[in-house]
Amino acid sequence: MEGVCAVRRLTSNWQSVTIVDRVSQSLTTIKIVIAIFLFLLSGIPNVSSQQNPYAPEIDYSCVEVIGRGLEVEYEYEYEYIKCTISNNNPHDITVKISEEWEHNVDGLYESSEGWGERICAYDADEIGREIIVQASSEVVFCHKISADKYAAEGIYIFTSTAEVVRYSAIIPCDVCEPVDEEVQIEIHPWYTIIPDYSAIPESAYSYNHDESERIMCDKSDFSELLLELTADGNFLGTKNFSVDFSFQIIIRDLSLDDYVEYRESTFGEVNLEYDSEPLTFEVGETVQRIFKASWDIKEDTDNYDVQLLMRVDVYNENDKREGKVIDFCPSWEGVQEIKLNNDSSGITVNLNSPFSISLSIISIVMAAAIIRKN
Secondary structure (H helix, E strand, O other): OHHHHHHHHHHHHHHHHHHHHHHHHHHHHHHHHHHHHHHHHHHHHHHHHHHOOOOOOOEEEEEEOOOOOEOOOOOOOOEEEEEEEEEOOOOOEEEEEEEEOOOEEEEEEEOEEEOOEEEOOOOOOEOOOEEEEOOOEEEEEEEEEEOOOOOOOEEEEEEEEEEEEEEOOOEEOOOOOOEEEEEEEEEOOOEEEEEEEEEEOOOOEEOOHHHOOOOOOOOEEEEEEEEEEEEEEOOOOOEEEEEEEEEEEEEEEOOOOEEEOOOHHHHEEEEEEEOOOOEEEOOOOEEEEEEEEEEEEOOOOOOEEEEEEEEEEEEOOOOOOEEEEEEEOOOEOOOEEEOOOOHHHOEEEOOOOHHHHHHHHHHHHHHHHHHHHO
């Protein structure tokens, strides 16, 4: 009986050992399967991220606000570039902004509401280079650009770049591609002609006859002008200016008390000498031109007031710019003969001179007295 019990106890122990071994083997198998599964599972995201990385996209656009370019002749001139970031993603994004421009750029500046749209205001606040754009929304901001007064005329490219650097506030985007937006900006040409001159006689010429210091001209005389013109500006190539040299004679017939036309045979000749070829300038170039005038007003023109002026005009036919220099001779005042009833009492006076007028009144009074005496 005890033998039987011993066999049963041995068999039971062997069965227990067998069951334990089988459970152990099953656990080991399960661990191996789980380990393999976890290994495979952990590898799936890596493969997926390498083949199809997540990169939130944006719509980005920029425009020149006024659209007239830059008039750099006026150093306070500037232009705004307005840019819009549109975020169509279901989460917030952070966008970093940079730009390329050969000249001066300020900002970024926040936009403000005006006239039913976002506008760039001169008193806007400056903002940072990283802009947070909420999900399914857009942000408008502004660049402020300008250029040096002597920036050469032409078309320049302003490039603004937007790059998503984070999404969902903290997740970096290492594979997001930057988006470039280009805007063409025209820098307009400008120029000015800076004049200088010397004259013989020294007081002969002025920019305005009202400022003339010339106090006399002989009836037979001459003048000479050395004109220097310097071109300043930002234009390319050359600028062409036409030049004219002319004279004008204003003649008043004292006997008719009216103005009459100039006739060389009656009043004498005026000669002008100059080079009539156009003036051609490059930026910074100085061009000289000499203008000579001579005149010989006849002495038997005492019955006329004669006034002579010479004028040099320099002008650009395309934009109607012009400048002038004038030699303004004081008048040669004539004399007028006054005949009384008695032909032998004829008296000639200069009615344009206060001194002559006084003498003429005395003469008339004396003549009247003589006539009465006779």
